Amino acid sequence: MPVIQANGIGIYYEWHGAEGAPVLVLNNGILMNAAASWAPQTSAFAAAYRVLQYDCRGQGQSDHPAGPYSMAQHADDLAALLDALGVRRAHMLGISYGGEVSQAFALRHRERVLSLVLADTVSEVGPELRLIVEGWRAAARSGDAGLLFLVTAPWNFSPAFIAQKAAVLEAARERYRSLDLPAVALLCDAFLGVRFTDELRHLDVPACIIVGEADLLKGPRYAQILHGAVRGSRLHVLAGAGHAATWEAAAEFNRVVLEFLETVPGD
Numbered sequence: 001m002p003v004i005q006a007n008g009i010g011i012y013y014e015w016h017g018a019e020g021a022p023v024l025v026l027n028n029g030i031l032m033n034a035a036a037s038w039a040p041q042t043s044a045f046a047a048a049y050r051v052l053q054y055d056c057r058g059q060g061q062s063d064h065p066a067g068p069y070s071m072a073q074h075a076d077d078l079a080a081l082l083d084a085l086g087v088r089r090a091h092m093l094g095i096s097y098g099g100e101v102s103q104a105f106a107l108r109h110r111e112r113v114l115s116l117v118l119a120d121t122v123s124e125v126g127p128e129l130r131l132i133v134e135g136w137r138a139a140a141r142s143g144d145a146g147l148l149f150l151v152t153a154p155w156n157f158s159p160a161f162i163a164q165k166a167a168v169l170e171a172a173r174e175r176y177r178s179l180d181l182p183a184v185a186l187l188c189d190a191f192l193g194v195r196f197t198d199e200l201r202h203l204d205v206p207a208c209i210i211v212g213e214a215d216l217l218k219g220p221r222y223a224q225i226l227h228g229a230v231r232g233s234r235l236h237v238l239a240g241a242g243h244a245a246t247w248e249a250a251a252e253f254n255r256v257v258l259e260f261l262e263t264v265p266g267d
Helices: 042-046 072-084 096-109 127-142 145-156 159-164 168-176 181-192 218-228 250-262
Strands: 003-006 009-016 023-027 050-054 091-094 111-121 207-212 233-236
Touching: 003 072, 009 042, 009 072, 023 072, 023 096, 042 050, 042 168, 042 250, 050 072, 072 096, 072 181, 091 096, 096 181, 111 250, 127 145, 127 181, 145 168, 145 181, 159 168, 207 218, 207 250, 218 233, 233 250
Parallel strands: 023 050, 023 091, 091 111, 111 207, 207 233
Antiparallel strands: 003 009, 009 050
């Protein structure tokens, strides 16, 4: 199992694609992990990029130290991981929580970012989103994985996907049983501290913002806020897709990402 010590913790990581290709870092959603999150993307992206998938602190096979956690800490963990792997600069792609980690990384380590792809993510937490995630945190603190699934799944998938993909939902329900629920609560705390909108106005980096049209959690309104804050950013709305756009509209998501990356000047 590839685990490397970085910023005082063990971080699990995976490499995909040819050595020497431009590096593309994939940052996971809050309830996901490197080994499962990116199944619809890995082979498509690895055909042209050196893809780095990893678990942030509190996720998957990386260490789950005592909290509190913060987005700044995640950003510095990632910088230390890149140092340990000998990576100077990279493209950053993040979905949901991973998008917020990507923003934090770009704000703290701008010189290391070739481009940003921010999917179904936010730069600030509105009052309705705060209530939702406080509910997730309460479910995680209860220690009941089944309850956490029930309070999160309707926000993570579109109604159409839920109706049509029962097997995917059952696999997710099973995966929740392996989650470290106290760590999930700490990740929720870190998310609730996100306040990036004003800082992003000073960021100069090629950026692509992607959002599912039917994302009920971090949907088009939040994408428009991001688009307005990040100068020169592109905005793509994926028709019919919910919050888990990488799964619900995988082919279109992959096409948008790869076409955008082709426009970014090399290192």
